[in-house]
Amino acid sequence: MSKSDRAETQHNHRMSTVFSLLGKAHTLAILKEFVLDDDAPIRFGELEDELDISPNTLSRRLDELVEAGFLExxxxxEIPPRVEYEMTQMLNDLEPMFRELDEWMDRYCSE
Structure with a gap:
């Protein structure tokens, strides 16, 4: 395998990994809360109230997004415990893409 073939294979693997995570149920809805709203930290309970996602699924997705580097x-x-999530620079860099995707969905996927 040539050097360029290996580089392309690695690129395709990384892209596949990102799309696999983004394609999981509720992942884009969670990210949208961070990207299309203000930059303030968001608490778990606020996400739970805003999104129609079970607490277990929300917790798993948030853990995956933290591990992938999208969220911090x-x-x-404190008592009661307080946990906040913020978007990282990596997610912030994707903001233009999310805004365009949101506009595209409004145009072509409206009910």
């Missing part, structure tokens, strides 16, 4: 999780040593 901050846990505060």
């Amino acid at each position: 999780r901050t846990q505060y040593d």
Whole structure:
């Protein structure tokens, strides 16, 4: 396998990994809350109230998005416990794409 073939294979693998995560149920809805709203941190409970997602699924998706580098999780040593999530620079860099996708969906996927 040539050097360019290996590079293309690695690129395709990385792209496949990203699309696999983004394609999971509720992932885009979660990211949309961060990208299309203000830049303030969002608490788990706020996401739970805003989105129609079970707490277990929401928790799994948030963990995956933190692990992938899209979100940053901050846990505060308080009672009751407080956990906030913020978008990272990596997700912030995707903001124009999300805005265009949102406009595209309004244009072609409206009910």
